[in-house]
Amino acid sequence: MGFASSPEAKSFSIEATNMPSAPLLLRLYCKKTRLVIGVILLLVISHVFFGCSIFNLIPSNTSATPNFPNAIPQSIPWAPTRSQSDLRIAKATILYDFRKPDTGTLALDDLHTQNFGYASHILQTPIVRGALNKFLYLQSLIITELQKPIEDQKEWILYHETTVILANPHIPLHHFLPPITDVETFKILSIIATKSESEELNTKVFFIRVSGGSLRILTEAMEMIYNLPDNGDEDEEFSVVATAFQTTLARPHHLEKAIYQPREWYNSTSSLFYQPYYPTAAHRLLSPPVTQTTSVDTEGSSPMFPDADTVHRFWHVVREARRVLNEAKEKGHTSEQGEWWEMVAEVKEWVEGRAWDTEELERRVRVLREGLDID
Incomplete structure (x- = not known):
């Protein structure tokens, strides 16, 4: 003897048919668990690997002080000067x-x-x-x-x-x-x-x-x-x-x-x-x-002629003359142009051909320096 099926019974029957069985749920859970564990292990291994690599790049004799641009170096190499x-x-x-x-x-x-x-x-x-x-x-x-x-x-x-x-x-x-x-x-x-x-x-x-x-x-x-x-x-x-x-x-x-x-x-x-x-x-x-x-x-030692002060003065005057000429050039005054071209030409001629006359060269350089307001 058969019984007539109601709408509720059909609905239940369909949902019951589509629901996964217990073994299938267990297998899905295990897969998800393994996936999560694998991701965690991967993150841990990556952190350890890259952390050690960075650590190995740091010299063993350096401190943990951050290397800021203006930080003082641990040691300054010795640079001897020549006499x-x-x-x-x-x-x-x-x-x-x-x-x-x-x-x-x-x-x-x-x-x-x-x-x-x-x-x-x-x-x-x-x-x-x-x-x-x-x-x-x-x-x-x-x-x-x-x-x-x-x-x-x-x-x-x-x-x-x-x-x-x-x-x-x-x-x-x-x-x-x-x-x-x-x-x-x-x-x-x-x-x-x-x-x-x-x-x-x-x-x-x-x-x-x-x-x-x-x-x-x-x-x-x-x-x-x-x-x-x-x-x-x-x-x-x-x-x-x-x-x-x-x-x-x-x-x-x-x-x-x-x-x-x-x-x-x-x-x-x-x-x-x-x-x-x-x-x-x-x-x-x-x-x-x-x-x-x-x-x-x-005193038993041979005298120096010219003496050291005279030699130093000679080179100082020549150096100053060249410096003033360079400053004058930056201001637009050369031996060919500029309001002070004549004095520039004189100083240039003197330092290139008559540097031995230290006093006269020094005087001409002073005139040019003051005229162009050069420090």
């Missing part, structure tokens, strides 16, 4: 034919070299005939130095003829060179020399920097005299060298590469250098007067 006596300098001369000085002069030169440990170079055989020897010799020395590691390279070379007596062996060569503490101002300086009373360049004694700029100067000077005839006259040879050298240094692109110091620094029995006068080339064969060239003061 003036640390300048690496060599000496060079040419010794052949009848230019050989007497033994007394050589003894003074050797004593000076020993006192300060300078490297000494002597050309005893001509490289070529004529006036090119001096320039070729210096060029070869500079090229040799530039091929060495920079810490072993000489920085300056003193060239002197053997007729120039190094009369005071107790005065170091670095005494005449620009302050080592002011590298920026004098970084392009290549030649330190002096002039005669007629303002002719003295090529018998001068300093030349070991640099590419010096090589260019020597090359241009050689170009001027390479094709000149050689008549064998030694005095003419000296004149050709001086003319070529001075003309080269007077070119616009070399004007700032040379400084001319007071001539008495290079010709005095009180200074390091002494240049006795020879009426003719034959007189160079005679023994030069070297008496009293190694005189000492009452």
Whole structure:
């Protein structure tokens, strides 16, 4: 006997049919549980991994202090400064034919070299005939130095003829060179020399920097005299060298590469250098007067001439002149334009060609500085 189905019964029957069984619910619960546990484990492992990686990147000797931009470093590396006596300098001369000085002069030169440990170079055989020897010799020395590691390279070379007596062996060569503490101002300086009373360049004694700029100067000077005839006259040879050298240094692109110091620094029995006068080339064969060239003061030490204050003042005035010229240029005043162009031109000419007149250069710089209100 059958019974008629009511609407409520049909609804219940349908919902009962769609409801998951108990084993199926249990399996779904287990899957969700494993998924949650897996995500948690993944987060834990990631945290541990990346945390250790970051920790390993931190040096073991650093503190936990945050590294702010203005934080003080744990240690400051020691940067030693060089003193003036640390300048690496060599000496060079040419010794052949009848230019050989007497033994007394050589003894003074050797004593000076020993006192300060300078490297000494002597050309005893001509490289070529004529006036090119001096320039070729210096060029070869500079090229040799530039091929060495920079810490072993000489920085300056003193060239002197053997007729120039190094009369005071107790005065170091670095005494005449620009302050080592002011590298920026004098970084392009290549030649330190002096002039005669007629303002002719003295090529018998001068300093030349070991640099590419010096090589260019020597090359241009050689170009001027390479094709000149050689008549064998030694005095003419000296004149050709001086003319070529001075003309080269007077070119616009070399004007700032040379400084001319007071001539008495290079010709005095009180200074390091002494240049006795020879009426003719034959007189160079005679023994030069070297008496009293190694005189000492009452305390037993050799006096410095020029003294340190004089040398410092010279370099200070030159440095100030260049600074004022740069300030004037920034204000629109050069040797070619601006209201103060004439005074700028005078100061520029004086510092490039007559720096030896320290008082006059200082006066002109002061006028320009005050006129342009430069601190």
